[in-house]
Amino acid sequence: APRRNRGFVAGAVACALVATACGAEVRGQAHSVGDIAGLPVTHFESGLRPDAPPPELTVENVSDSAEDRLALAAIADVSAFWTEEFPERFADEFEPVGRLLSYDPQGTAFEICGADTTEAAMNALYCPSEDLVAWDRGLLLPLLRQRFGPMAVVTVLAHEFGHAVQYRLGDRAGIDETTPTIVKEQQADCFTGAYFRWMAEDSSARFRVSTSEGLNQVLSSLFFIRDDPGAGGAHGTAFDRTYAFQLGFSSGSARCADLDRADVEARITERPFAPEDAGGGDLRISAETVGMLQRSLDDSFAAAEVDPPRIVETGGDCPDGTGTPPASYCRENNTVGIDMAALAELGQPIDREAEFRGTESAGGMGDFAAFAEIVSRYVQGVQLGVGADVTSPEAGLRTACLVGAWTNAIDVEGALLRPSPGDLDEAIAELLQPRSLIAADADGLRVANGFARVEALRLGYYEGSAACTDTYP
Template sequence: MTRSAHRIRWGAVLLAVTLLAGCTRSVAGTGGVERWSSTKVAGLEITTGESGPRPGAGDSRLTAFGGDRGAIDQLALNAIDDVQRYWSEQLPASFGKRFEPVGQLISYDSGGAGVQVCQASTAGLVNAFYCAADDTVAWDRGELLPTLNDSFGPMSVVAVLAHELGHAVQFRLGAASGITAQTSSIVKEQQADCYAGNFFRWVAEGNAPHFQISTGPGLNQILSTLFFIRDSAGTGFDAEGAHGNAFDRVSAFQFGFGDGPVRCARINEAEVRDRITQQASGDQEAVDGDEGNLRVDDRSALTALQTTLRAVFVSNGPRPPSIVVGAPDCPDARRTSPASYCPSSDTIGLDLDDLVRIGTAPQRGNRGGIGDFAAFAEVASRYALSLQRSAGYPLRGLATAQRTACLTGVWAGAIVAGRGAALQLSPGDLDEAVAEMLTTDSVIAADVDGGSVPSGFARVEAFRAGFSATGSTTDAAATCVGRYQ
């Protein structure tokens, strides 16, 4: 995050009791009005069962040129078989077009002798890709797929290959996909992430012959994979080969999971530029300097945080909640770390040691925490609880947890760089929010006692609903209250 000498100049949110309970609102980027349920994610029941290869399923008969017939190659072939089966059903149903299987599958070892694929050598190429020139899907069985499998499980391999086959879908759709030779990389990649979301919805519904996935921990692994393969914080969305930061990649995947393939084909230059949170290359220097990750225990940084919170979240009472160092005894709420909210005293208590731990950016050779925005957003979520208390809303329950994540997203949307806030988003900040909400003990998406829905997918969706809600900040808050009842 970065500090600014300017204060927020626009209207603050007043979350009044007069907001109509039970109202719904259309959120930009989704398929329309949704009725939220604490037991569902995008209309499917939240499940916690096994994710991965379906027990007893026979292996695909597909083969890959250069393959070693090992377990990783077979995992890849089973994945491609299922993805192509999905598109053989959905391309005719959604677009009236026949889906032809990919012309060639190639497996290679990036650490071995290179082979020529798509007019380039695979030596040292730790990647998976689709080549339209010869209608080929290729993958590195030596490093990339084993790393994904070891880090996030077998479904991460399926996710990467579903994305690559999304590019094959674009090629087969032609003009119907809106993709031309002039289309930017970010649009192509956002569409491919969206098409991968379409496929995983089909898997979650139990239709895939080789794989199964839970909508709780299973989808969390997929979102973690997208976090892992995101663009680095210094990459502009207009850069050659840009795929998107984690927040934008997750958003595209969620659009696909919640809606059909036609929604994905509607992703175009205008839609991406209106929605994308990753800055353009020319905008990086202004917001990505030495202050890209602030020390969260720095007095001036905490003061700037409080300035933005007071500007965005104006409660009905005469005073905002107090923020103190330490965790005072609280008779009516449990402690949550690194920030706790006590309703009876309207006080937010900070554990500075834990706040610094979470706010320290991870670095090579040192795991560190998540980053400054993750830590500040956890404090903001407790501030959002004070707002709800003053407006008469309950502070416990899954609806409260989702409403809190959504309101924290409203605050994040209000401090986008260039709006004059005392504290402003810098590249990578929203990715930190994604990472925090995928942890088991997320505070951003928790009620006053730390309770939250078991689906990281649902938590991120709630945060994004607040961040991307259209209209004034008052309208954005109304979106959160109306949706999460």
């Protein structure tokens, strides 16, 4: 959540953001929007193939539940991947994982890695000393399957296998006793991405995954299993986790093994709350905070030298009745029309407990989700002002990219609005919603593909607005 620092305007960020934002380079090389790290965009139902060969595995305490059937197929599949991949990339045989255990935290207790499974609800884990992968089939797997679909279950097990791979590689993956947890987690997510690449290339005998809705399930489940804002040290934020996954998907498992501490520390966004961030990082969406957002945006985009769009409360539509509520860019008078009440509701803090109960959340997506929606409409005016095309799939991704660039540009000491821990994750969660405008063009037409949306936001965040116009001309 942007936290406020009164009396200081972040003038210094202006040039970083806009000097090149939408300037002369608007017409650069063609970039294919229909391209997911070199694979075509596909739409079909992702999941187990009807003709999948039955898994031949020994699993302790296994049930015949749908979740366990899915888990076993996932384990057989990810094992098949590593059996192929390991000799190819690391010139070595892949030794199968020694022990597999399914448990119900409400059922029989087992001791794994020195812990009691009745206390390990909502977990899946790899225990190096026992070379064991275990999963909670009672609560975690059903919740993942219901909320996100079967690929979420496959994601979690593939991640645990990523740890098994990492321990097999040892120093070839730079892993020893001193390796920080976050590096191991990033590597495991990256290995997960490499596996899903193989599946997306249609190499799996058991599963098929589409590069649109299927990978959206994966990315959403990475968001679900994230560290709480400000906590630090375990899995990483959703922003960091999706980065690692996409790296593995795009660049393969050898690149994952190269991920090291320096690499991770230079990039990781996870950090603690600042002492003054007393509200846990959530601002209320109100006339006052939207006024701050207006000033922050005007300032950040000043270098574009365009007439800055005005944010006005209109109920979400434009004066002529068209629009994309709850926020619209209105060409007729260069305004951003917003529905303050709807955005305030969207901006409510995320209800983490409801997320875990699997019940409908009473909360929203967090303040930054609501701010990012407004920003996505404001940058339409900026792009139009410099003569960019604002109605195309490229424009939708360029919009997400500019939202990312703005987020990074305001992340400076003393900024009027500054992102706090968890804000990037709110932007990603919101971005992955089918209704979100963050990757939509001026008419509200959205890029359907979550993978491309997240990639665009991250590109802007790390490389600034010039990269947005270069990549999405």
